[in-house]
Amino acid sequence: MTREEELEIVRQVQDGDSSAFESLVLSHQSKVYNLSLRMVGNEDDALDMAQESFIRAYNSIGSFRGDCRFSVWLYRLTTNICLDFLRSESRKAHISLTYAEDDCERELEIPDERFSPQSEAERAELRAAVRRGMKHLPADYRAILLLREIDGLSYDEIGKALELEAGTVKSRIFRARKKLCEILLSDRNFSYTSESKERKEV
Amino acid sequence: MAECDKYIMMISSLSDSELSPEQEAELCAHMESCSDCRRIYDAFKGISGAMSDDLVEPPESLSKSIMHRIEAQEKSKRPRFFVFGRFTAAAACLVLILFGASRFGWFDSLFRSDLTRDAAPEETVLSGSNPEECEDVQEGTTKKDSDYGFSHEQVEEKSSGSDGMMFTAPMTGNSGNSTMYAAGSGELNGILSGLFASGEIKVFEGSYDKRENVRPLITLNDNKQTELSDILGCSGTDIVDPELSDTPDYTLLFPDATTISLWSVDGSIYCILGTRETVYLAAGTMEEFKSFLASY
The missing domain is CATH 1.10.10.10 (Winged helix-like DNA-binding domain superfamily/Winged helix DNA-binding domain)
Structure with a gap:
């Protein structure tokens, strides 16, 4: 999918066509899932993180301005969701998340x-x-x-x-x-x- | 190796093709004579290859479950908002009709005979009681107004929400109608205090659908409920016909399945208390709420 095609689909979703979002899901689900899997380390949580990333992207797609690739914006959401998840898990296990x-x-x-x-x-x-x-x-x-x-x-x-x-x-x-x-x-x-x-x- | 220190970080950038042509040329020239740096470069490339080759296919159910959730979300918000909108519109039309009717005396006989007997005390202003009961009507009203026992000014004051209640439905004569907008209500804050002290609170992003197995953003089960209650308590400020999007920004779920949905509007938080369809303006700001989430 070219960047222009992607932007057009985003515009359709922003205009209320929720079914158009599926093509964005199919385009990016592999990388979002793999990013989540390598971040959180197991398939079940990765599935949750990937789902949550796309749902959050859909719900906040009105804020996507097109000043970067949609994938960059999406991976940012995914990374933040995974980091938030790891933070909450690390609080329970008293693990540091950042490098010394x-x-x-x-x-x-x-x-x-x-x-x-x-x-x-x-x-x-x-x-x-x-x-x-x-x-x-x-x-x-x-x-x-x-x-x-x-x-x-x-x-x-x-x-x-x-x-x-x-x-x-x-x-x-x-x-x-x-x-x-x-x-x-x-x-x-x-x-x-x-x-x-x-x-x-x- | 001391000379190599200069090049090691560049090796990382070279493996990402992020060096300028000049830097790349300089580094490659160095690596021709430095086996250590060549091995570091090979290792970085090996790791890159291992990671990019290690992609797995996502489960087939992933895209289906995402679209299913989106469809369910879209379906669930339409009827609720539709009823909300209809009720608001209906209540507004009713007030206008009654105002017009009373203004032109269309229900003169009804008011005189029925509502004076049955209306709640606050309704008698509009009820058009007998002329003998209108001694307190302000001067300056028309003869017609005084005959009906109310003044134009009194009607406007009633519908303006100055007492904090907006769009009640006077025709039934029952002040306990469903309240669309409650501002400054002590009763509401009492209810909210009870909710926030009732136990575990789950905070979800967007709307909440109990049929979906959605992980909450946070689950509060310690003393933080009080802090959240301070942010989301009723501000006491009147609000007028907020234009809320179909999906809330956040939803709180309480132990008794009550929900409070939150919308961010110009930095403020508009809240709907689910069981009562009551809209109120929160005391805190959305920034405070997000800071609270981030700190938990």
């Missing part, structure tokens, strides 16, 4: 071959390790990485979605990646497959 400043001071350990998978088995292992690692990232880091990697937003769009300056987006994405690398390097389950062991020995 000193987390960023450690030097980045040089990653090894596990991060450059050659075979499908190695790629699957890396995907699984990244999935595990994301759950241990603070929610702020998780959100910004997901908007970049899952939703493909530019730094400028991420800035609009999260109301951050461009420089902050750049540095926060870097810190999120650095933190994720550290988590993966310390993940004992993220090991060499037999193929990569052979290459290393060579």
Whole structure:
């Protein structure tokens, strides 16, 4: 769907055609669901978050002015809903959602071959390790990485979605990646497959 | 590695294609001779690939459940608002008809014979009692007005809502009609106080449909109810015919299934107490309410 087509559908919904909203749902449900899933970590809550995102988008579509892509506006809603949910869950478990400043001071350990998978088995292992690692990232880091990697937003769009300056987006994405690398390097389950062991020995 | 510190953050931006051509050229030139930075770049790219390749299909039911909720929402607000609007319009027409009728003496005989006997005390002003009972009618009214026992000024005062009640239906002679707008009502604040102290309160965004399994924004079950009661208590200010959108901005659900729906209008909060169809202006602002939600 082009941006113009999307804007036209938004206008129809704003004019009262609720059925037109379905095409926006079908267009964006995959990324909204995946963003929610990686944010909250389980399918049931992800489904709730995704539903809530679209319902909230529908109810507040009158406030969408078209000064950014509809997806940027939608992912912003989704991120906020997920962060609110995680905040309420973290209050119960006394977990911090944001990074500590000193987390960023450690030097980045040089990653090894596990991060450059050659075979499908190695790629699957890396995907699984990244999935595990994301759950241990603070929610702020998780959100910004997901908007970049899952939703493909530019730094400028991420800035609009999260109301951050461009420089902050750049540095926060870097810190999120650095933190994720550290988590993966310390993940004992993220090991060499037999193929990569052979290459290393060579 | 000290020199590499300068390039490491750039490596992250390079993997997102967010460097200028000059910066990209400089970094690539560095990476040709620095295996550590190349491995960092490969790792960042590997992570990006792992995340973007790891998309799952959403359940088929997702889009259907979303559209179903939207349809249910649209259906549920139409009849309610329709009845609300009809009642308002009907009450307004009734007042105008009765005003016109009484002004021109169309119900002269009815007023004289029936309503003087049956009307509530506040209705006798309009009732057109016997001339002997009109000694207190203000001077300056027409002879016709005084014959009917009321003055034009008194009728206007009655319908203006200066006593805080708007659009009662005088024809039935019953001051206990459904009240569309209640401002400054001690009774209303008493009811609200009872509600806010009654136990767990759930706050939903938009409207609430008990048939849908919707997660509330927050659930209050501690001392915060008092704070919320201060924000959403009745302000005591008259309101005139608010134009409310079909869907409220928020809905509160109380233990006895009573709801209060909230609309943001120019920063103020207009509330409808569900069981009584009573509209009132809240004491607090929408900004205060949202700050309360955010703090909980």
